[in-house]
Amino acid sequence: MSNTIPILEVRDLHATVAGKEILKGISLTVRAGEVHAIMGPNGSGKSTFTHIVAGNPAFTVTSGQVLYKGKDLLTMSVDVRAKEGVFLGFQYPVEVPGVRTAQFLRTALNAIRTYRGQPEIEFKAFTQFLKEKSALVEMNQAMINRSVNEGFSGGEKKRNEILQMAILEPALTLLDEPDSGLDIDSLKIVANGVTQLRKPDNAIVLVTHYQRLLNYITPDFVHVLIDGRIVKSGRRELALELEAKGYEGFKKLTAAPA
């Protein structure tokens, strides 16, 4: 255990949506350089967890704490969390008609840089930067000139999320099912992109149903989330055990939370 402040520290987090309790006491510590995979069946609260950390107002935190680099994340607005370095890769990226991807990303990057007291990036320098980063997820110029996610295929949308992660260089990335709806080629592109963005000073929390993704992005820790609780945590091997047994084998653990 290192003595440095964790990037993310979640303590007994409870949350509801429309009055229904979705998270029933989650605790999780994520340190710099780590990749954590959260696995679980549909409706277990995996996506909700990532959205709550990012600040989606659709969910209500009823108790618990979320600290980011020791700071209380729950009191920050959505954009301030992003400016502090929290990034959410969406399972269903949203279309923003009429706003070009390049312009969108430059605006976002400059908002973040301004917040950090850095000068805004010039148009030319940004164009070059964007070009380099798009190569990472094999996105071409035509896609970057299109409106954000408008008319993108499922795979293109997911690649666009990783591109945005590459541009904004967050300290904490939450990836909500980056593999859903992808064919094997797209999956490799996305996974390869994420792996290249893995750095000693950042951390990644990825949510997935399937072990398959973890063949490409090797996690340091795996957590099994069932019915709003983490029922078991372990190393890489846990994912393989999960694949062998299925979630059924873990469901009995929900009765007696750790």
Place this chain on the structure above:
Amino acid sequence: MTTTPKDILSKEYKWGFSTDVEADVAPKGLNEEIVRFISHKKQEPEWMLEWRLKAYRHWLTLKNEEPTWANVSYYHIDYQDVVYYAAPRKPGDGPKSLEEINPEVMEAFNKLGIPLGEQKRLAGIAVDAVFDSVSVATTYKETLEKQGIIFCSFSEALQKHPDLVKKYMGSVVPYTDNFFASLNAAVFSDGSFAYIPKGVRCPMELMTYFRINQADTGQFERTLIVAEEGSYVSYLEGCTAPTRKKHQLHAAVVELVALDGAEIKYSTLQNWYPGDVDGNGGVYNFVTKRGKAMKNSKISWTQVETGSAITWKYPSVILQGDNSIGEFYSVALVNNRQQADTGTKMIHMGKNTRSTIISKGISAGRGNQTYRGLVRVMPGAENARNYTQCDSLLIGEKCGAHTVPYIEVRNPTAQVEHEASTSKISDDQLFYVMQRGIAAEDAKFMIINGFCREIFKELPLEFAVEATQLLKVSLEGAVG
């Protein structure tokens, strides 16, 4: 244009200053004497006065025909309580050089970002500056004259090019056209005139900037643009007015004539004073704009309407010649108590005529707006095509958006398409954009801007930048 956060946060209408300038002002009210007074002030030819008087007499017969079909409501306008002529006083008779322009007026245009002085004038844009009832200056006139292009005030055109004016004036919007067009024909004071000779591509944008300054004054300008065969011109129009407690009347007429193979692109940024949050003051903007497109010609209207308490405006195209093209691209925004009833008319007469209508309406606060558009295909218009798209964006719970399309097809070969949508900024969209580090208000502007992009890309670059800023300022307080 650069805007600082401070500008954006100030909820004032920033063009709301008024200029203290000595002016020649006609007494309030309307009668034949006033019509004669205006004509005399402008030293007009006799035929012009006759035309005005005919228009005035016709308008009198319309007394009870002020249009009531538009989806706007306002107290009855007392046409006898309006000043029909106001001109900033200047040393000589007529502005012969910039030195003779009243310095306060020059300063007013500087403040508006439209410097007129030789050294500071806008690059690549020739400007005709209209202050209350008169044109005070036109830049780049000599440069344009070398190519035979005439760009001057309407008054000057009447003096120097009376035959051209006589030939085309009223040929698209006759003085009998409608209540406000008749009123304008009787009392119009100034405006711009542009003439592009055969085959000439106008090398710069032509722009008229209209400024209402005097209190209780109506502005009745008249613009006439004639593009000869195979010529091209891009024309811009901008307008602002001081913050005044009482409503001000603006009833303009614009006529465009695109002869065979010509192209006219007409862009408007309408930013008249919209009134305050409670609907006090603001300009009543009742405007008739129409173009006549001859064979193989094209007329394109692009408008960004953010100002005025009431907007009543339908820039239209009569597609008279075969293969002619008409376009209407519009962003109309209403906030607070603003009301807008705007749209277009595309009248297909020639064969293979095509028209495109793209209308984007943004309603915020207690604003209310209606898209009203007519597509008429006449019996002779073989293979006419029209595509119409009307999108409305609602911001908040107390605003309104309405779409009233009229489609009249009298030729079975016509293809007319109409699409309409109404939307709100979704929570998902907002969360997504904010998650990338963009603050709530900026995120909303970004989404709204995206909504308008199809229209903004039709504008010349400088205008597109200004349109974006205008939208931002006009929506201030509505998207916080």
